[in-house]
């Protein structure tokens with residue numbers, strides 16, 4: 493999407509093969525046109541969760557649980573990920589897959605609009621992943637920032653919107669313009685050290701300081 497076809501093909505080929513269940517989930521997502529993280533983004537989530545020894549993670553946008561599984565696999569042994577999904581069918585499917593993956597006891601799946609659900613959470617989190625509706629990113633961020641502990645990692649997907657955000661500053665779609673403003677806000681936020689990486693559809697990785 494963002495990289496040349498040959499580079500993204502290489503990135504795809506060089507990854508370690510997904511286990512059977514993850515491959516089944518990826519096939520399901522593709523068949524039903526459910527947008528899920530590309531493998532490189534999923535692996536980035538797992539590596540980052542491992543790097544910070546994440547114990548309390550949160551996610552906006554479970555879909556059928558692909559990214560939730562990557563995060564769960566990166567958690568510390570007693571860790572847990574709270575994940576929000578508004579679509580009841582996807583929420584239920586994610587629950588089934590994550591049980592089968594053996595991480596059912598590490599996930600707290602909530603069938604709820606994250607904009608309301610995040611406000612009900614208590615205590616601090618050391619890892620967060622935003623991947624819901626792009627127009628709602630600002631609202632998710634407002635609700636998530638106070639929940640992030642010092643040193644917590646915040647990951648945000650699709651910040652390059654298939655490359656459209658790189659269009660002319662004064663042109664392009666409203667969506668691209670909205671995402672440009674959001675990216676600038678995160679990348680220059682006084683409480684974050686952040687970087688935008690061209691992984692998958694563009695991923696911001698930030699640390700709260």
Ligand SMILES: C[S@@+](CC[C@H](N)C(=O)[O-])C[C@H]1O[C@@H](n2cnc3c(N)ncnc32)[C@H](O)[C@@H]1O
Pocket residue numbers: 527528529552553554555556557558559560576577578579582604605606607623624625628
């Ligand atoms: C891009 S998909 C998530 C993909 C998932 N993170 C993955 O990579 O496996 C976005 C999901 O967010 C859900 N969603 C949209 N608005 C939401 C909201 N306000 N709160 C929670 N989930 C929401 C959608 O139903 C959709 O399943």
